[in-house]
Amino acid sequence: MSINDLIDDFSYLDDWEDRYRYVIELGKDLAPLPDAEHSDANKVKGCVSQVWLQTHVANGDNGEPVLTFIGDSDAHIVRGLIAIVLRLYSGRPASEIANTPADPVFRQIGLDEHLSPQRSNGLHAMVGRIQADATAALADAGVA
DSSP: OOHHHHHHHHHTOOSHHHHHHHHHHHHHTSOOOOGGGOSTTTBOTTOSSOEEEEEEEEEOTTSOEEEEEEEEESSHHHHHHHHHHHHHHTTEEHHHHHHOOSHHHHHHHTHHHHSOHHHHHHHHHHHHHHHHHHHHHHHHTTOO
16 A cells, blocks of 8 residues: 555545544554564654664665665554554655655644644654665665
């Protein structure tokens, strides 16, 4: 499912309670993060809940790094937020990740209006971590 499909799904849900349940369902579909990867190195700083992101870097067809991510959290709603962020960024070239702002998508879905300030800060910490990993991958590849 693409991020546009996800935005369409949210547009069919009339109230935030339905959207909230949908976010939780998205989290249930996340690929599992192995227990060994619940480490300090993978922990996202700035999140109130425990959040871990594992980054995989591969060479794309044009030599630019492509990043995929696996994430997990100890909170159901946060697992759903991770699923949304991964739909936006995982599997994309590093330059696209580094240059794609998340806020427009969050506004379309309604996350900007319905998350607590703490959850919103955590969500932006996840995006910051993903974009930092993309920038680092570009630098390591000599593309930056």
